[in-house]
Amino acid sequence: GDSVTQMEGPVTLSEEAFLTINCTYTATGYPSLFWYVQYPGEGLQLLLKATKADDKGSNKGFEATYRKETTSFHLEKGSVQVSDSAVYFCALSRSGYSTLTFGKGTMLLVSP
Amino acid sequence: GAVVSQHPSRVICKSGTSVKIECRSLDFQATTMFWYRQFPKQSLMLMATSNEGSKATYEQGVEKDKFLINHASLTLSTLTVTSAHPEDSSFYICSARDPTQGEAFFGQGTRLTVV
Numbered sequence: 001g002d003s004v005t006q007m008e009g010p011v012t013l014s015e016e017a018f019l020t021i022n023c024t025y026t027a028t029g030y031p032s033l034f035w036y037v038q039y040p041g042e043g044l045q046l047l048l049k050a051t052k053a054d055d056k057g058s059n060k061g062f063e064a065t066y067r068k069e070t071t072s073f074h075l076e077k078g079s080v081q082v083s084d085s086a087v088y089f090c091a092l093s094r095s096g097y098s099t100l101t102f103g104k105g106t107m108l109l110v111s112p
Numbered sequence: 113g114a115v116v117s118q119h120p121s122r123v124i125c126k127s128g129t130s131v132k133i134e135c136r137s138l139d140f141q142a143t144t145m146f147w148y149r150q151f152p153k154q155s156l157m158l159m160a161t162s163n164e165g166s167k168a169t170y171e172q173g174v175e176k177d178k179f180l181i182n183h184a185s186l187t188l189s190t191l192t193v194t195s196a197h198p199e200d201s202s203f204y205i206c207s208a209r210d211p212t213q214g215e216a217f218f219g220q221g222t223r224l225t226v227v
Binding site for chain 2: 103
């Protein structure tokens with residue numbers, strides 16, 4: 001079956017550091033890939049997405065590229081802020097947004 | 113963006129009692145809603161797909177008599193955990209798909225603790 005593997009957290013960074021959260025997936029065909037973010041006390045919010053190979057999703061300074069050859073969708077940001085502290089979930093879907101398969105989530109903690 | 117409201121955010125109940133969790137789409141009509149469960153340090157696992165006006169579709173291994181789902185209107189789905197036991201303690205989160213946007217929006221989640 002489909003699965004998503006993302007790096008264990010927490011990831012602890014200082015403000016303005018470079019961020020990478022790794023995500024790899026297993027799925028047949030060509031799934032859509034997503035990154036969701038969950039801020040403390042809030043629901044999951046879609047951060048970015050990519051629907052086909054070599055697509056780059058980007059939002060709020062975050063970006064991730066759909067790499068079919070390595071089955072990866074790593075999340076990156078050049079300079080993190082304290083306000084980026086949250087839990088980040090990588091996910092895939094083979095039917096649009098309907099049913100999502102999630103990774104375990106990675107907590108990011110950014111200190112001033 | 114669209115908002116999905118989930119209530120309550122936290123609930124503590126005694127073993128053997130039932131707990132109802134509500135999921136509302138506030139500014140769109142959701143013909144389909146989804147219920148997920150998350151164990152500590154685990155992925156969100158899809159429990160069931162809730163369809164307005166029809167029976168929910170449960171994932172393999174999810175007891176439909178234990179986790180009752182009702183989707184009586186286009187803006188409300190409820191999950192009732194019946195005869196709760198400590199092993200039902202978990203984080204439950206719903207999502208609703210906005211058919212006009214295609215995107216799924218998530219509620220804030222409910223932390224259930226059964227004592």
